[in-house]
Amino acid sequence: MLFNKLQEEKIKDFETPFYYYDLDLLHETLSRAKRAADQRNFHVHYALKANFNDRLLSEIQRQGFGADCVSGNEVQKAIDTGFPASQITFAGVGKSDKEIRMALAHGIFTFNVESIQEMEVINELAVEAGVIAHVSLRINPNVDAHTHHYITTGLDENKFGVPTSELEQAAAVIRKSANVELMGLHFHVGSQITDMNVFKSLCVKVNEWKNWFEERGTTIRILNVGGGLGVDYQQPDANPIPDFEAYFDVFDKFLERTPQQEVHFELGRALIAQCGSLVSKVLYTKSGVKKHFLVLDAGMTELMRPALYQAYHQIERVGEDQQSKLNYDVVGPICESSDCFGKEVPLPESKRGDLIAIRTAGAYGEVMASRYNLRDEIRYVYNSDL
Numbered sequence: 001m002l003f004n005k006l007q008e009e010k011i012k013d014f015e016t017p018f019y020y021y022d023l024d025l026l027h028e029t030l031s032r033a034k035r036a037a038d039q040r041n042f043h044v045h046y047a048l049k050a051n052f053n054d055r056l057l058s059e060i061q062r063q064g065f066g067a068d069c070v071s072g073n074e075v076q077k078a079i080d081t082g083f084p085a086s087q088i089t090f091a092g093v094g095k096s097d098k099e100i101r102m103a104l105a106h107g108i109f110t111f112n113v114e115s116i117q118e119m120e121v122i123n124e125l126a127v128e129a130g131v132i133a134h135v136s137l138r139i140n141p142n143v144d145a146h147t148h149h150y151i152t153t154g155l156d157e158n159k160f161g162v163p164t165s166e167l168e169q170a171a172a173v174i175r176k177s178a179n180v181e182l183m184g185l186h187f188h189v190g191s192q193i194t195d196m197n198v199f200k201s202l203c204v205k206v207n208e209w210k211n212w213f214e215e216r217g218t219t220i221r222i223l224n225v226g227g228g229l230g231v232d233y234q235q236p237d238a239n240p241i242p243d244f245e246a247y248f249d250v251f252d253k254f255l256e257r258t259p260q261q262e263v264h265f266e267l268g269r270a271l272i273a274q275c276g277s278l279v280s281k282v283l284y285t286k287s288g289v290k291k292h293f294l295v296l297d298a299g300m301t302e303l304m305r306p307a308l309y310q311a312y313h314q315i316e317r318v319g320e321d322q323q324s325k326l327n328y329d330v331v332g333p334i335c336e337s338s339d340c341f342g343k344e345v346p347l348p349e350s351k352r353g354d355l356i357a358i359r360t361a362g363a364y365g366e367v368m369a370s371r372y373n374l375r376d377e378i379r380y381v382y383n384s385d386l
């Protein structure tokens with residue numbers, strides 16, 4: 001259950017729908033991740049794209065994480081929030097000239113470069129700006145993340161990274177690009193990965209490609225293994241904080257590195273997903289011959305993951321639980337059939353005005369909100385407001 005009795009009463013005063021963020025849980029999650037990383041001398045950059053809410057971002061910055069950005073505006077946001085430029089990386093398959101110029105002007109730590117042509121463009125723009133661009137080469141290691149096909153990114157058929165067949169050519173381009181300095185290698189194989197064997201396979205590939213470069217006389221200072229650690233969408237109360245120890249242990253054990261080589265991570269979801277929930281009100285109940293529906297005042301415009309990739313979120317009614325349950329299709333108000341949060345969800349018999357919490361919505365929730373149907377702007381409530 002998301003709220004205690006006292007919070008249940010207070011939460012009724014807020015206009016729905018809204019994102020509810022538990023800043024204490026966020027604080028605890030970040031502390032544990034930071035501690036586990038520090039113990040192994042690992043560096044963690046937070047992937048802003050998972051959630052760039054100001055309050056959450058400030059907390060992440062205060063705890064000493066770096067920032068992993070995928071657009072010029074995210075780079076700017078990280079800088080405005082107080083992340084030092086020396087801890088900002090800029091990734092993404094389609095960086096525009098304007099974005100690259102801006103990041104160069106800020107002197108960010110590295111660009112994660114995704115194609116040979118991009119490497120050439122960054123070199124040209126660095127020449128123009130009179131600076132040296134620090135880059136990591138994103139290699140597509142062809143590792144199957146065993147996750148939903150829309151969120152796997154490390155297979156040969158994906159658009160991300162440089163395929164291994166082009167590495168020889170990429171290395172040649174880097175050698176002749178005077179204003180580009182290769183800092184490291186970058187990998188990111190997918191998201192919501194819960195099978196640690198996937199990360200073990202990734203380590204094997206990283207070792208392989210690191211050796212490949214070193215055999216050709218290239219120094220690799222940074223091994224950036226990306227993000228992708230999953231969270232427990234099925235049982236948010238039983239597992240509110242991912243097992244960071246087990247995750248980092250895999251890399252500690254299987255990644256070959258010298259004391260000079262730094263290991264970098266880019267975690268998004270694992271740091272932020274469980275601290276957020278979408279709270280919504282039942283507008284209408286409907287019953288067909290066989291089906292029961294709850295029509296909520298929140299829809300895919302507030303939380304798109306179920307409509308976008310059939311994602312599962314635990315759905316609960318706020319308030320007293322009951323033994324007897326009905327199976328509801330929980331739907332939103334948007335004029336799209338995919339605007340459905342869950343089918344046949346067992347819930348206590350509910351009525352107009354009841355509050356429903358959709359859990360584990362802190363990552364890729366608020367950030368994907370849209371104004372489709374000219375919906376209201378997103379509202380927030382923090383646990384400190386209750």
Ligand SMILES: *Cc1c(COP(=O)(O)O)cnc(C)c1O
Nearest residue numbers: 047188191227228266267268269
């Ligand atoms: C999205 C993304 C991340 C973060 O992924 P999570 O699954 O949220 O940890 C890290 N690195 C890159 C390159 C990404 O695209």
